[in-house]
Amino acid sequence: MPRTASKKGPANSSSSSAVDLFRSASGKAATKELERIDQLYYSYANNLSGMIDPEGIESLCSDLKVDHTDVRILMLAWKMQAEKQGYFTLEEWRKGLKALRADTIIKLKKALPELEKEVRRPSNYVEFYSYAFRYCLTEEKQKSIDIESICELLELVLGLQFRPQVDLFVQYLRTQIDYKVINMDQWMGFYRFCQEISFPDFSNYDAELAWPLILDNFVEWVRSKQT
């Protein structure tokens, strides 16, 4: 099969060589698929930067008929292993959509429920959970996230599974004054907490163990509220 240069999309060298790579590596159908994926990408991408930016994501979301604050978008980002919040690169896009076997919007939309199921599998969820935190670190060298964002993130990520714990913890976070930010360790600690500790009595919680201090304080706060 003679190699034909791609007529669609901006003809810059990097993209064509990448396309070549793809083409040469897979069969015809696959090639077609990849082409469509790329096409889809460029339909949302910003012409100047070459990336899908927040605006692009917004329009993607409206096409998918999913709110841009919906957790499924986050899951999509996870699937893509997107690094920067609000942006998708071509690589990431390819990775994600290829894995989802979706090269059109319709197929992508259809793939979402399946994606959700996959993410919610216990073996994947902890990874997704930690990804969610990292995804929100927007600045270089940023290590923690402010309380309000954390509250929102918790709602988004754990709200379905651990509603009561999340509600209570969010309430605590908003009331307390000791902590202004939450770091990764505390973030992960909370997930473990939800999984292991009985609710609402916290009867198996032991502050002498290595639980992050914020959780010790949280439990104490809850207990003092209860009395």
Added chain:
Amino acid sequence: MKKAKSQAVACSLDSKNGIKQHHFDDATTNSSVDPFSMIEDHAETDVVDSDSARASSSGGFTANLARKKAIPPQPAKKLVIKLLKAKPTLPTNFEENTWAVLKSAISAIFLKQPDFCDLEKLYQAVNDLCLHKMGGNLYQRIEKECESHISATLQSLVGQSEDLVVFLSLVETTWQDFCDQLLMIRGIALYLDRTYVKQTTNVRSLWDMGLQLFRKHLSIASEVEHKTVFGLLKMIESERSFPDVNLSFSVICATVLGEAVDRTLLNHLLKMFTALGIYSESFEKPFLDCTSEFYAAEGVKYMQQSDVSDYLKHVEVRLHEEHDRCVLYLDASTRKPLLATAERQLLERHIAAILEKARGIFSLMNLFLPVHSAIFFRQVLTFATTGSRALSSYIRRTGQSIVTDEEKDKDMVFSLLEFKASLDAIWEDSFSKNEAFCNTIKEAFEHLINIRQNRPAELIAKFLDEKLRAGNKGTSEEELEGTLDKVLVLFRFIQGKDVFEAFYKKDLAKRLLLGKSASIDAEKSMISKLKTECGSQFTNKLEGMYWPTYPLMDVRLPHELNVYQDIFKEFYLSKYSGRRLMWQNSLGHCVLKAEFPKGKKELAVSLFQTVVLMLFNDAQKLSFQDIKDATCIEDKELRRTLQSLACGKVRVLQKNPKGREVDDNDSFMFNDVFTAPLYRIKVNAIQLKETVEENTSTTERVFQDRQYQVDAAIVRIMKTRKVLSHTLLITELFQQLKFPIKPSDLKKRIESLIDREYLERDRNNPQIYNYLA
């Protein structure tokens, strides 16, 4: 033939009866009177009853002899020994008859009636019955007989006599009689006791049997037993209620009962209880309960109405009394529990109150306790563990109230020293430096001084500062040394020593800098003492002396001073490169020459005062605001300075309007009517007291420092161990860190280090930390 026959018979007789017989010659023994020949003679005619034979032996003997004499010598008779046809049997009703004899005797004994049978016979009767294997029956019969009498006697005591003493005497008599009677019966049946009883297991001796019967029926007639016990207790109580000082054996009068408390009676009855084996159950227990109640009430009453030394004397008397009681009539086994009970009620329960009453035990010494009371007091406190517990809690409580009273903070150290001194005095004098007492004091102090974190340490440092400053007139060197040593003792108890260190260093620096030390020797001595206590690490920095941090107080110096400052700075920096000079303006001082209309003066003033005064070289009157702008001295400080110049004793400036406080709208004037007796005048700057901010900053510095130490410790430990569980890490940290710290604070530091990527939580087990190189 005959001979042979007779011989043969003799032999056969011999073997059949087993009776040892003399082999005699018929021919030769005709005329000899041989008891056996008599038997031979009678053999043909009577059945021999050995008993009756014996019984009638004497009579029969002489009768035969008479007969023998009457009959003329005859040719030798044939001696025929014939076998006894029948076994010798007992007479019919032998047992019944014998017993009847005995029974009547026993009865008579119990009923105290004369009996016609003599003892020998009775003894014999018993013997006979035993020999004929009727001992068992005899024993049982005796037992039954005794029982009926004993039971009757005891029952007869029921309902006897309302009067307790009379009743008790009755009981005593009954007991005495019983003992005598049993003894007699035992004497009669001695053979039974020695043979049957000994040979048969599970059979008691007669004496024990009798006692057991007595005990049994005494408990059946429970009213008697209880009444007896009650009576005894009442007697003892009345004796206690009117103790006499001279404890003699003689009978004393208890006016309430109007009768003598008869100790012999008590003695005998209690011996009865002991003999019956019911002493501890029936008597001792209620007795101890009674004692406990009695002394509980007495303890409370006397504590309220008497002072401490009288109370202790009284207690001593009581304890002696109880001791004597044991000698006189109580069983020796009661002594220990009795004294313990009395002590517990009279002393242990009130130790705390006793110690409290004597305000600061110190004054106990002033009560002139008689020596033996003091020793006794000590003995009691040493042995009674509750004593030392009460002592400990007393020390803690008193000490705690000293330590936690925030308003009395400035007196805290002094009060603590006083308190400790008083305890030590008691320890030496009353307790002969008893070790347990000493330990109690130490332990209690260690506890109470650490109740309030940090403040005592700070105050001790301050106290030392005061003592080491100049101006302590009247304190000799020895006194100072003594005080330092005592303070050091307190210092030893403190757990957070680094707080002390921080404050001490600061104050030391100040003292040295301002030349306020009373004596360099004293300073050195203190440092060496601290070195001994805490190791040289503690004092190295002190000895090296670092510069304390003071709040930077800026001031705009007048031109002249600036010049000098610069000169010095130049000089200094030329000598030592790489150092920074920070002018501590708040500590500078000056001597100003001032020309007042009324005379020239030299004023020794602080730097700030100087700066302010120098302004008046160019102006007669300045407002507060002016001065503030010109000098740039911080507001509060400026006010203080102006106060010292215009509102104190020495007024080189005049303030308008007059008053103690410096307000924003005040104005100041050079005081041209200023006068003073001396040429050189020191104008006391209202001393830069350690501000609250300084204080907290010092404390904070200590905490900050502690944080670093914790972090360093964690890293050190993790570096060595590489992998460590949370709980183990915490344990290690507690061991290594010298100051008290909460586990939650340690967690904070650990999390901080995780954040800074010195460690991480293990992926698989969140309880474990890994060291990140």
